[in-house]
Amino acid sequence: MALHKLLVDDFYDATYKLIAIHCRLEDYRLAYLLNQSLNLKLERNPNDLDFNYTSSSYSIYEWNNSSDYITWNLIANVCKKEEESLYSTGTLFSNENRTLKTYNLIPELKQVDYFVKISNEIQNVNEKLIIDKLQTIPQIITSYQIDLDTIKSKEHLIF
Template identity: 70%
Template sequence: MALHKLQVDDFYDDSYKLIAIHCRVEDYRLAYLLNKHLELKLERKDADIDFKYLESSYSIFEWDNETEYVMWNLISNVCKKEEDSLHSTGTLFNDTEKVLKTFHLIPEFKKVDYFIKISDEIQNVDENRILNKLKAIPQIITSYTVDPLKIRSKDHLIF
């Protein structure tokens, strides 16, 4: 009897483009700037991307351009959370100190602040034109494309 194997990776389609953005402004401000300069209509989703096992959440803005069959997502890569620090018991003072912990959606790109994920079904989005427009925005330090196939934690970008 013949043994047939079915690979799950055969059905996974990487039909999206990923752009990394280095920018120190707040997420809502960046969404406004992208809407203005790229003529998008990004809106904040009701629910953030939430990872319970890390207890971190990442803001996400989305626009579904139905006329051009393109889904735009602006995703935060950084989550900063204040937690109680660990200290030994039985000390003279019972002061609890707070520690600021930083989590990343894509750990391979710890210096990236935001990602733009462009899911286009008919491959009509020009990445170079988008990058040129992004580099013209004064608040953005730099932006560049990222190959989704080279990211180990690309499952975090499925939502």
């Protein structure tokens, strides 16, 4: 009897490019600067990218360029959330401490602040030209292309 094994990775073909951005700006300011320099029309998505298992949400901006069949996304990689810290209940004084916890969309790339995801169906996008334009923005520290084969949590980028 023959044994057939199906791998889930075989069914999903990544047709997008991913660019990492290191920048300390707020997400709306970075979206404005990207719109200015790359001639985009990024708009805030009404629903954030939510993950229930970590109770974190990430802002997402999107522009669907229907004439070129390209979808642009700006995704935050960092979610900072204030939570109650654990303390002993048998103490004389009750002090409620709150701690600031940081969650990342892609845990392997904790230093990255934002991702630009470029989904293209027909034509190739010149990543080198886009990265060169991003480097001209003074508020962006650095930007570079990410090899999708090195990311273990690619499923977080499927939305």
